[in-house]
Amino acid sequence: MNRRDFLATSAAAAALTALAARLPAYAQEAGAAIEKPSLTLGVGGKPLLYYLPLTIAETKGFFEEEGLTVAINDFGGGAKSLQALVGGSIDVVTGAYEHTLRMQQKGQDIRAVCDLGRFPGITIAVKKDLAGEIKSIADLKGRAMGVTAPGSSTALMLQYAMVKAGLQPGDVSLVGIGGGTSAVAAVKRGEIAGLSHLDPVTSRLEQDGDIAVLLDTRTEEGTRALFGGTNPAATVYLRQDFIEANPVTTQRIVNAFLKSLTFLQTATPDEVADAVPADYHFGDREFYKTAFEKARPMYSPDGMITQDGFASMLSMLGTLEPAEFASADIAFDRTFDPRFVQAARI
Template identity: 65%
Template sequence: MKRRTFVIGAAGLPLAAPFIASGPATAQGPAPEKPNLTLGVGGKPLLYYLPLTIAEQKGYFREEGLNVTINDFAGGSKSLQALVGGSVDVVTGAYEHTIRMQHKGQDIVAVCDLGRYPGIVIAVRKSLAGTIKSIADLKGRRIGVTAPGSSTALLLQYALQKNGLATTDAAQIGIGGGASAVAAIKNGGIDGLSHLDPVISQLQHDGDIAILLDTRTEAGTRALFGGTNPAATVYLQKSFVDANPVTTQRLVNAFLKALKWIAAATPEDVAKLVPEEYLLGNRTLYMQAFQNSRAMYSPDGMVTEDGYVSMMAALRALDPELANAQVPYERTFNPAFVRAAKV
């Protein structure tokens, strides 16, 4: 699995209280049981995962007494594999992964919602817009996704099915995120893509694509799913949560700080904070991409029951293994840490 690694340090923490063996206590209360964490993500520069970058760049992990090493994989399915395999402690990834893994007997639970809408756009090359006018016209086409099995691929499959096609009627080609995804459209290697900002806004600006479906907005999300549809979340093995409640709380605190910052930020604020390579060479365009996508971020970190119902309906329709699945809402999302957060 190709990945990039980012390390966020924790420094200047006060001395340990004598009765705490797990590490130093902080102003926020008891020390985290596991201050050194490895986090998996699939496509960190994507706006889908902006709360992670904000938490990193603003030093919110450090404020919470955590050292976080970030492994950036080719797609969300790869970061999920890393969590199951034990090479990462926590993932920022699609909420639907918690449902799938619970159904398979893997006790994986989300503890904070980052996105209430998927933020995914299905589009085709502009030169094909006269031929491909709807999702139903994607049959036999090569469509780029961040990685097979990731949320971009699953949304594409659901859209195909909703439009009378089989989920396999369009070939799904892994193109990663960022510049590689832009290049895949520009060099004609794919006919269209199911992808996220800033890639979509870059291709829109350059006149390279025509949009068929847009879930960056509530209207687009409801048109496909009939309701809100939780997207990026923070999820972990339940055994980790049970063994490390303070660490889990500190993680949630950091992400809620990031969501709060995003809610008040201007596009200029965001463009100044993210790494230069995220801008894809065009700061103004990145700011527009953020503005296009900002409605998708969770206002409060909660996965709603309405969103859970919407996601379950989509998964039951999409996957025969889940057609009769009974995965309770409370096994997929633990709201206790969001409720207890003071940020």
């Protein structure tokens, strides 16, 4: 490249950088046209408390307040939502942050724009009648364990906990059991030895006396015990080409989710129970209120992912899949774009 070409390329790069920096501010201008007001959103297990900010945005009308019409496709697990986004059949996903790192490592530019959960909220547990035999993660070897879907965050965390306990990721058979009543039924029917799952499924089984908990990341204490730090969970993520082509739409999506997070910081359990479909209660409204209170600490207060959260996630992937991630060169700012959270006006 000669000097003239170098200078031209540098100038173009600087112009693009400046434009990118202005996108959120432009997106927040009063009356800015929404490029894509009708969207399709993917999620893997919508009734789960892991995805409660999405349900709140839907039922409280926060999407409509932002001028958006959002059709929600509920897939069997987060990995299937990711596949749909990559395939182009949906526009946006509420899914695990680790998917953005996986896609960046594969050369696919998918980025989170808002954090929903600062802790995974995943519990690893075994059937109560097996608690005498399975007293630790290491004792799971050779067992069949339920997850929302293979490749999902529930599967990933189970495998990570196994590796840290001296096992191999393949030492346990993963069985996809979905995210709602099907998961509860799988445990009660004895189809699996236990599960790596989320509330309200976990709390339902706990309250019914069906499981014994081995590891719990619904709290900061439990999360740090496993990961040594915070570990971002549910996020809102999109393809970078969508973000660039639709900055106003992206801003409005983030605005809606931040309204949900603000609501969840102060809402009473009754207000939350009122805001979700009755079938999310598993037939017991008081139970659902209790499950929400257990889960409340995991929701992000501000939508931001931190550098140490990214480092924790990358370390987890490096431990679990060293051939793929041990020396991975993934930049934090290619997995999370904070500009839309920073520019949001709630």
